[in-house]
Amino acid sequence: MASFYRTIMMNSKDNVATALDNIPAGSVVTVTCQGKEYEIEIKEIIEFGHKFAVIPIKKGEDISKYGEVIGVASKDIAIGEHVHIHNVEGKRGRGDKINENRTAMGL
Amino acid sequence: MKTEQLWGYRRSDGRVGVRNHVLILPTIVCATQAAKQVTELVHGTVSFIHQHGCAQVGVDYEQTFRTYVGMGTNPNVYGVIVMGLGCETHQGRSIAQEIAKSGKPVELVSIQDHGGTIGAIAEAARIATKMVQDASALVREPFDISELIVGTECGGSDACSGLSANPAVGYVSDMIVDKGGTVILAETTELIGAEHLLANRAVDDRVAKKVYQVIEAMEKRAIMMGVDIRTGNPSPGNRKGGLTTLEEKSLGAAAKAGTRPLQELIDYAQQPTKKGLVWMDTPGHDIEQLTGMVAGGAQVVLFTSGRGTPTGSPIAPVIKIATNTPMFEKMRENMDINAGTIIEGTESLESVGERVFHELLLTASGKLTKAEILKQYDFGIWRIGPTF
Numbered sequence: 001m002a003s004f005y006r007t008i009m010m011n012s013k014d015n016v017a018t019a020l021d022n023i024p025a026g027s028v029v030t031v032t033c034q035g036k037e038y039e040i041e042i043k044e045i046i047e048f049g050h051k052f053a054v055i056p057i058k059k060g061e062d063i064s065k066y067g068e069v070i071g072v073a074s075k076d077i078a079i080g081e082h083v084h085i086h087n088v089e090g091k092r093g094r095g096d097k098i099n100e101n102r103t104a105m106g107l
Numbered sequence: 108m109k110t111e112q113l114w115g116y117r118r119s120d121g122r123v124g125v126r127n128h129v130l131i132l133p134t135i136v137c138a139t140q141a142a143k144q145v146t147e148l149v150h151g152t153v154s155f156i157h158q159h160g161c162a163q164v165g166v167d168y169e170q171t172f173r174t175y176v177g178m179g180t181n182p183n184v185y186g187v188i189v190m191g192l193g194c195e196t197h198q199g200r201s202i203a204q205e206i207a208k209s210g211k212p213v214e215l216v217s218i219q220d221h222g223g224t225i226g227a228i229a230e231a232a233r234i235a236t237k238m239v240q241d242a243s244a245l246v247r248e249p250f251d252i253s254e255l256i257v258g259t260e261c262g263g264s265d266a267c268s269g270l271s272a273n274p275a276v277g278y279v280s281d282m283i284v285d286k287g288g289t290v291i292l293a294e295t296t297e298l299i300g301a302e303h304l305l306a307n308r309a310v311d312d313r314v315a316k317k318v319y320q321v322i323e324a325m326e327k328r329a330i331m332m333g334v335d336i337r338t339g340n341p342s343p344g345n346r347k348g349g350l351t352t353l354e355e356k357s358l359g360a361a362a363k364a365g366t367r368p369l370q371e372l373i374d375y376a377q378q379p380t381k382k383g384l385v386w387m388d389t390p391g392h393d394i395e396q397l398t399g400m401v402a403g404g405a406q407v408v409l410f411t412s413g414r415g416t417p418t419g420s421p422i423a424p425v426i427k428i429a430t431n432t433p434m435f436e437k438m439r440e441n442m443d444i445n446a447g448t449i450i451e452g453t454e455s456l457e458s459v460g461e462r463v464f465h466e467l468l469l470t471a472s473g474k475l476t477k478a479e480i481l482k483q484y485d486f487g488i489w490r491i492g493p494t495f
Binding site: 096 | 265266267269270299300301304325326329330331332333334335336337346348349351352353354355358359413431450452
């Protein structure tokens with residue numbers, strides 16, 4: 001039985017949705033977007049404004065929101081799991097990956 | 108279409124101000140305390156504290172110089188008293204001369220030439236007394252929206268920013284552009300990951316190319332330092348609010364820019380040469396961005412926040428728009444408008460946009476913002492070189 005917790009999915013190409021309420025673990029939520037509908041069991045507490053997976057995401061796969069890439073999965077992510085800094089990395093501005101020289105001017 | 112008007116002040120260089128300040132402009136850190144004392148003595152004057160103006164060279168010198176001049180020439184300022192020390196690299200005299208080209212009243216007071224701190228404060232206060240009275244004799248007149256340069260900014264973003272307040276500001280941005288006004292989009296750092304969307308809206312290839320150039324330059328600064336840009340942006344508060352990566356934050360930030368063509372890409376603190384949507388190259392740092400836009404001539408700023416911030420400018424009203432209702436309730440004395448109703452589903456994006464536009468006109472006609480009432484006089488220059 002789906003709960004009344006509100007969610008929003010921005011684009012049908014996305015693999016994550018955003019919680020518009022604090023959603024307790026074990027809740028079943030309905031996510032709808034542009035004709036698509038998902039019933040998802042929330043695996044862990046998802047706070048207001050935070051994201052959860054609407055389909056399984058493999059390590060190394062892109063995370064999509066607004067129909068655009070917002071980063072890459074650093075671990076496998078199951079449906080209903082919290083998607084945040086513990087399992088997603090940004091792909092841009094990654095000086096730590098390109099240049100390990102840590103002086104102020106990069107010299 | 109109805110012609111909406113604002114009530115402002117025509118300046119001698121033709122620009123229109125929405126405030127009538129006398130600015131005590133300290134061009135060197137050493138004069139900031141004296142300048143602040145003048146504002147405590149004389150009603151109607153404003154100033155700000157900063158740490159710049161000496162031992163700066165090259166492009167960094169020029170950018171700071173341009174910012175000081177831009178603050179003085181902003182049409183919200185009736186007249187300026189430049190306060191210097193006397194021996195600094197950013198000479199008060201050169202800055203005063205540059206501001207004077209706008210035709211507004213400008214005077215120079217230097218601590219070393221006017222008998223030290225007390226003498227300089229007394230001299231500046233004496234001049235300011237007359238300038239404030241002259242300013243107060245001006246009466247507001249009606250002007251068209253096309254006279255406005257509106258800065259847009261988001262600070263203390265959360266996951267609602269890209270869903271409520273930023274798209275609402277985007278709606279207003281389109282309204283202003285369609286009525287012949289100018290809107291500044293800025294914070295280059297927070298457009299990393301969304302640059303392709305804006306480059307596609309550029310009026311020509313030259314502007315599109317510059318979009319990729321400024322993004323690359325900003326990204327290179329993080330790469331040069333050998334860091335993940337996420338250690339600084341998104342900030343800890345952004346992350347707590349649910350923003351995971353800079354790309355995610357950028358896609359939400361870009362919603363402020365509405366849907367109209369991108370006319371030009373200008374340098375920090377530079378005045379737009381085109382009407383319509385303009386991108387100013389600034390960092391994501393709230394105060395440095397705000398200062399750049401105001402120095403570029405913005406008379407009003409629309410500022411969205413999810414976490415809540417007090418940010419304001421000494422010379423330009425900053426209208427603060429909350430992305431969510433709980434923060435709006437918690438920080439009522441800092442926030443002017445609530446866009447959280449979009450999240451709750453009780454109000455449409457267009458309806459919030461209309462409210463923001465109405466508030467913009469009222470504010471441009473004299474209504475005070477919360478940041479002005481609380482005297483939140485923030486100022487900070489984007490430094491692009493070391494101090495020597």
